[in-house]
Amino acid sequence: MHELSIAESIITAVVQEMEEQSLSSVSVIGVRIGAVSGVLPDALLFSYEVAIGGTALSDTKLEIEKVPAEGKCRHCEAHVRLGDCSFLCPKCGSGAVDLRSGHELEVAYIEAERSCEGESDDEVES
Amino acid sequence: MNERIPLKKKILSENDRLAKEARDEFSHHSVVALNLVSSPGAGKTSLLERTLQALGNDIRIGLIAGDVQTENDATRLIKAGGGEMVWPVVTGGACHLDARMIMRVLKDVDLDRLDLLFIENVGNLVCPSSFDLGELMKVVLISTTEGDDKPLKYPAMFRRSGLMVVNKTDLLGTSDFSMQRVVGNARSINPDLEVIETSCRTGVGLDKWEDWLRGLLASGQ
Numbered sequence: 579m580h581e582l583s584i585a586e587s588i589i590t591a592v593v594q595e596m597e598e599q600s601l602s603s604v605s606v607i608g609v610r611i612g613a614v615s616g617v618l619p620d621a622l623l624f625s626y627e628v629a630i631g632g633t634a635l636s637d638t639k640l641e642i643e644k645v646p647a648e649g650k651c652r653h654c655e656a657h658v659r660l661g662d663c664s665f666l667c668p669k670c671g672s673g674a675v676d677l678r679s680g681h682e683l684e685v686a687y688i689e690a691e692r693s694c695e696g697e698s699d700d701e702v703e704s
Numbered sequence: 705m706n707e708r709i710p711l712k713k714k715i716l717s718e719n720d721r722l723a724k725e726a727r728d729e730f731s732h733h734s735v736v737a738l739n740l741v742s743s744p745g746a747g748k749t750s751l752l753e754r755t756l757q758a759l760g761n762d763i764r765i766g767l768i769a770g771d772v773q774t775e776n777d778a779t780r781l782i783k784a785g786g787g788e789m790v791w792p793v794v795t796g797g798a799c800h801l802d803a804r805m806i807m808r809v810l811k812d813v814d815l816d817r818l819d820l821l822f823i824e825n826v827g828n829l830v831c832p833s834s835f836d837l838g839e840l841m842k843v844v845l846i847s848t849t850e851g852d853d854k855p856l857k858y859p860a861m862f863r864r865s866g867l868m869v870v871n872k873t874d875l876l877g878t879s880d881f882s883m884q885r886v887v888g889n890a891r892s893i894n895p896d897l898e899v900i901e902t903s904c905r906t907g908v909g910l911d912k913w914e915d916w917l918r919g920l921l922a923s924g925q
Contacts (some may be wrong), residue, residue: 580798580799580800580831580834580835581831583798583802583831584715584716584834585720587715587716587719588715590718591713591714591715591717591718591871595711595713599709601709603706605706606706606708608708609715614859614860614863615834616830616831616833616834616860617834627869640917665863665893665894666892671893672892672895673863673892673893673894673895674895681782683715683716683834684711684712684713684714685711685712685713685714685715686710686711686712687708687709687710687711688708688709688711689706689707689708689709690706690707690709691705691706691707692707692709692738692885
């Protein structure tokens, strides 16, 4: 159920970025969600639709890339990819897999328009 | 024309930033902060009541008590000896505490008057695992009236905890719960997980928990 908080955090992060980079007309937000991040993509999509209502991002679309959990097993030393929501090594069943990926919760990209008028004036002055 | 702009920005960067602020505060004041998590009804508040009664005279303990609704837990902790060192956080429906809530509470907390701060999270084994609160360690509590496969069902929480307390050991034998299986399942997720068995009702095992806390304080300060 914390997907709603995650959706709100995405909106906060993107709105902040829009201000910092002078971006407008955001159409798409791309996020990367790790397999063991504890966030369910379907629940996040649903929460996102609810959370964007009345915000600057109300007409945007959320694209989710699922990132598999991968790492090296300390026990059998195999490089493995874990199943969804499992931390066990699929080769030997050990739980001691040092993960290189799978915890991701990040905004990877946005599709937007750069509104450069203000910035170009600054550049001329500097 | 819209263009694709790469960001690579952590979704919880704001929470992580506030959690770091909280962690720096704790460290600056030499306060050991523990984030106590479990399912509803596993005995978080009972364990804290017992801890206040046993250690309240030697160790300066503060408690942030999170609940979805009501301040019932906070009221119990105040009565158990927590007094004015108990700060309730009612999340108003949210299923977890986040670092912003903690930072808001810390405005009212004089950390110089504390050695140990318990953050009693909302009873939930899923959502609180994603939110760093600035704690030194997560302590996960599980009781013998739950399934012994819970560590496999909620691996993220057991993976991210440093200690598992298995509570309600006085009820062992009245259900199919096996101590061996729960420890095996938990360590298959997190081989370094420490385990302490307690019964808050009879008091058995609480000495081990108290020793563990004393050890943590001695090494953390």
